Amino acid sequence: MARRLPPAGAGAADAAPGAGAARQPPSRHEVAELHGRLVAGDPTALAVVHERYSRYLLAVATRVTRDADAARDVLQEVLVAFWQHPLRFDPERGELRTWLAVLAHRRAVDWVRRETARRPNDLVARQLTEHLDEPAADRDFLAREDADAVRAAVAALPAKLREVVELAYFTELTYREVATRLAIPEGTAKSRMRAALSALALTLTRLGAAP
Amino acid sequence: MTVDPTIVPSPGACMSGLLGAYVLGACTAAEADAVETHLGRCVACSADAAELALAVPPLARSATGEARDAPPPVEAASLDAVLAAALAARPAAPGTPVRSEAGPVRAHGWQTPAYGRRVAALDRLLVELTPADWTRPAVAGWSVRDLVLHLYAVDGLLLAALGGVAGAGDAGHDLERPDEDPVTRTEVVLAAAREWPAEQTRRRWYERATLLCTAVADTSPASGVGVGVGVGVGVGVGVGADADAAGDPEPLAVTAGDWPSIPADHLTARGFETWIHTRDIAAATGFTVPDPGRDELHTMADLALRLLAEPWAAAVAPTGPAALTVTLTGPGGGTWSLDPSGVAERPPGDAPVEPSWAAGVLPAADPATAPGPTAVPTVAGAVTLGIVPFCLLVGGRTTVPTVAAQVAGDEQLAAELLALAPSLARP
Numbered sequence: 001m002a003r004r005l006p007p008a009g010a011g012a013a014d015a016a017p018g019a020g021a022a023r024q025p026p027s028r029h030e031v032a033e034l035h036g037r038l039v040a041g042d043p044t045a046l047a048v049v050h051e052r053y054s055r056y057l058l059a060v061a062t063r064v065t066r067d068a069d070a071a072r073d074v075l076q077e078v079l080v081a082f083w084q085h086p087l088r089f090d091p092e093r094g095e096l097r098t099w100l101a102v103l104a105h106r107r108a109v110d111w112v113r114r115e116t117a118r119r120p121n122d123l124v125a126r127q128l129t130e131h132l133d134e135p136a137a138d139r140d141f142l143a144r145e146d147a148d149a150v151r152a153a154v155a156a157l158p159a160k161l162r163e164v165v166e167l168a169y170f171t172e173l174t175y176r177e178v179a180t181r182l183a184i185p186e187g188t189a190k191s192r193m194r195a196a197l198s199a200l201a202l203t204l205t206r207l208g209a210a211p
Numbered sequence: 212m213t214v215d216p217t218i219v220p221s222p223g224a225c226m227s228g229l230l231g232a233y234v235l236g237a238c239t240a241a242e243a244d245a246v247e248t249h250l251g252r253c254v255a256c257s258a259d260a261a262e263l264a265l266a267v268p269p270l271a272r273s274a275t276g277e278a279r280d281a282p283p284p285v286e287a288a289s290l291d292a293v294l295a296a297a298l299a300a301r302p303a304a305p306g307t308p309v310r311s312e313a314g315p316v317r318a319h320g321w322q323t324p325a326y327g328r329r330v331a332a333l334d335r336l337l338v339e340l341t342p343a344d345w346t347r348p349a350v351a352g353w354s355v356r357d358l359v360l361h362l363y364a365v366d367g368l369l370l371a372a373l374g375g376v377a378g379a380g381d382a383g384h385d386l387e388r389p390d391e392d393p394v395t396r397t398e399v400v401l402a403a404a405r406e407w408p409a410e411q412t413r414r415r416w417y418e419r420a421t422l423l424c425t426a427v428a429d430t431s432p433a434s435g436v437g438v439g440v441g442v443g444v445g446v447g448v449g450v451g452a453d454a455d456a457a458g459d460p461e462p463l464a465v466t467a468g469d470w471p472s473i474p475a476d477h478l479t480a481r482g483f484e485t486w487i488h489t490r491d492i493a494a495a496t497g498f499t500v501p502d503p504g505r506d507e508l509h510t511m512a513d514l515a516l517r518l519l520a521e522p523w524a525a526a527v528a529p530t531g532p533a534a535l536t537v538t539l540t541g542p543g544g545g546t547w548s549l550d551p552s553g554v555a556e557r558p559p560g561d562a563p564v565e566p567s568w569a570a571g572v573l574p575a576a577d578p579a580t581a582p583g584p585t586a587v588p589t590v591a592g593a594v595t596l597g598i599v600p601f602c603l604l605v606g607g608r609t610t611v612p613t614v615a616a617q618v619a620g621d622e623q624l625a626a627e628l629l630a631l632a633p634s635l636a637r638p
Contacts, residue, residue, distance in 0.1 A: 064267065190231060
């Protein structure tokens with residue numbers, strides 16, 4: 001699959017504003033050297049990570065949260081987590097850009113879950129499964145199309161898969177609690193979550209949606 | 212947070228079963244930590260998670276009703292905020308010069324010691340360990356926990372030698388005998404610390420190591436300006452007090468354990484030992500910790516060669532005046548010349564990197580640099596090996612056959628050096 005996370009263009013120019021032309025992604029050797037300094041408690045290494053990846057991570061977080069302040073919080077949370085737990089990443093075996101992006105995504109989802117848990121369920125449900133009647137002017141049309149496509153794809157899921165996604169994403173339930181709520185085994189809850197996301201990913205790929 | 216041992220997969224096992232729940236945020240915090248630890252070392256699962264993440268529905272509108280798709284710009288203030296939050300969660304390596312309101316960073320000539328960086332690295336390993344990891348056997352009959360307390364004990368010997376007891380607070384109970392044998396001191400500490408929980412063990416070791424960096428910094432000629440390190444504890448240090456008044460004389464040697472040396476070398480040795488035991492602990496617990504950076508490796512190798520020069524000269528004395536060129540390759544490498552007068556590093560670029568010695572031809576000895584009245588050594592040799600294998604040999608963690616040293620000229624000269632290298636290692 002050729003799709004990448006997140007939107008194209010956000011990763012190519014990872015440099016800070018004003019830093020000039022887009023830079024090449026750091027080589028494996030550079031990442032290893034940077035990681036070594038981070039493990040050794042060198043804050044200047046964290047500044048380099050910030051310079052290299054902050055635009056990309058903000059794009060990942062913004063795609064989920066649609067909120068600039070939330071995206072900045074997510075960026076900070078991810079970089080602090082990397083600084084605090086650098087050995088959770090192994091440059092010999094992992095891919096830093098993808099790993100940081102997945103961390104940013106999960107924290108953005110956490111923000112959405114906290115946010116939506118505070119909002120009326122009927123509104124939440126409508127936002128998840130229906131197209132929104134929004135004016136398209138001055139908006140990034142492609143991105144909105146994508147958001148709509150994802151929501152339409154969720155609505156088209158089989159009920160058993162849709163309900164686990166809705167419960168997980170729009171309440172703060174863990175998969176164990178989802179299992180209890182639906183009176184299904186924990187393993188089933190986990191596998192349905194995965195199956196639902198795989199089905200959504202497949203649908204979106206077929207549609208050619210470019211997030 | 213410590214990762215729940217019941218969740219962490221065995222090495223090599225993938226966590227695809229949890230990825231859907233993880234991506235939807237529907238795991239416990241401990242499970243999420245375990246997944247993230249796995250993703251950091253599994254490209255396949257990481258790509259899998261990224262793919263699943265794309266399928267998560269974006270929220271329609273923000274909490275304020277404003278829908279946004281473009282990421283916000285990266286502001287300069289963002290880095291300041293990130294660094295402030297990061298350093299509040301985990302300080303920079305002990306001994307790192309920081310700007311203070313009182314003035315500039317610590318005076319020139321003082322950098323984060325290799326020891327501070329090795330302490331920071333081991334600390335990050337220890338925070339990832341489970342309670343079960345702390346009890347795993349590590350090396351020499353010691354568990355992971357014993358090994359940390361061993362480092363704590365030997366740090367205590369040096370801290371006592373430097374007179375740093377005053378800043379050690381209630382953890383200074385074992386700082387009375389700087390000349391005690393390190394193993395004996397370790398046994399005493401192990402007995403005294405039997406009830407310490409893992410987290411307390413880690414914290415006490417870290418705090419003492421930080422004190423040590425501060426204490427040694429205070430003995431350096433450049434001390435006294437802009438102190439602003441980590442804990443900011445004032446340590447009463449007697450050694451080196453005269454140094455400031457007299458300009459930049461050699462710092463006074465102190466004896467810690469059974470080794471008299473200047474404080475800076477003591478600290479390099481502490482960094483060396485901490486690195487070696489970090490490797491031991493990582494190996495026992497399934498982690499990989501990066502090796503020290505180039506400057507650190509260089510400093511450690513240089514110290515090892517200086518310590519080895521005398522016993523090596525004694526060992527090869529029967530062969531007559533001898534000279535050995537030691538080339539250590541890799542980041543931090545360099546070329547050193549050993550002869551009966553001692554060891555000297557050759558300036559970079561001065562030494563032939565790819566010597567013709569491989570063909571059995573030795574360079575003519577340079578009369579200008581050759582020692583003593585017998586200007587031309589009767590025997591000469593050269594040895595080339597990686598700087599990390601050399602350091603591991605010195606640390607007693609590898610063997611001569613496995614370091615793959617290339618030897619030229621008189622092979623016995625190199626063989627004596629390599630055979631002596633592990634003699635510097637302690638438990």
